[in-house]
Amino acid sequence: MRAGICNTDLELLRGYYPDKGILGHEFVGVVEQGPENLLNRRVVREINAACGNCRFCLSNQPSHCENRTVLGIVNRNGAFAEYLTLPTKNLHPVPENVSTDEATFTEPVAAALEIQQQIQICPVDKVLVVGDGKLGQLVTQTLALTDCQLLVIGRHREKLANLEERRIQTGFADAVTTGAFDVAVECTGNPEGFAIARRALRPCGILVLKSTYAGNLSLDISSLVVDEITLVGSRCGAFKPALELLSQQKVNVRPLIQAHYPLEAGINAFAHAQKKGVLKVLVDIEEE
DSSP states (O other): OEEEOOHHHHHHHTTSSOOOSOOOOEEEEEOSSSOGGGTTOEEEEOSEEOOSOSHHHHTTOGGGOTTOEETTTBSSOOSSSSOOOOOSTTEEEOOTTSOHHHHTTHHHHHHHHHHHHHSOOOTTOEEEEEOOSHHHHHHHHHHHTTTOEEEEEOSOHHHHHHHHTTTOEEEOGGGOOTTOEEEEEEOSOSHHHHHHHHHHEEEEEEEEEOSOOSSOOOOOHHHHHHTTOEEEEOOOOOHHHHHHHHHTTOSOOGGGEEEEEEGGGHHHHHHHHTSTTOOEEEEESSOO
């Protein structure tokens, strides 16, 4: 029914990963063939399909399955198509009070929530989010639910205004005090963002890398060792808690939606999504 264009989709077009299949991993679909209890229902699905037999699957780490396929990314055609086939495991029905537009954000909301599964964040913690794009917006909203002392920095006043409406403190790079934060979450995927996040941390702080980087990144390894900085890579998350947040309206994704395109205008949709400053572009596979 609907799929969102993600930065990962754009990077794949630029050659980030040599997959030549159909793109699209943020989606809502309607089951036409499958278990009777899911027929004609709107569903979303976690993007990794695991084998269930490797060492990672057996240690309850299926997102790192050695034989996994990843919807629209690795060895499994994605959602920018009229139909797709998926394993029924980990299909999640969309709650009635969650719109199709909102449910399209289940995957990135789940990814944002994964941070809280990896590290403990308390109200006394000073937390910095670097980046005001799609991912930074969702990471910030989910972290705000912990009541931590939160600051998000970016370059776009209009994007930061979305968060200010939720009474979240925002600023530009000059608002960051060196060595003042317990946790920094880097959501930009560029070296400048990494440098800001690293500079912000106190000794024994935690640096969460929420975005992949194209090419190599220069690191001052010695300072990471001396300051005993913990680096945390963070990827996919569980869909059930993400759907619960959307259903409870604790995360507001609507301000992030900037355009809809029909599938037949998919090239135009991708061109729009690649424009500087654009947040989320949705592709309508079929009219509701």
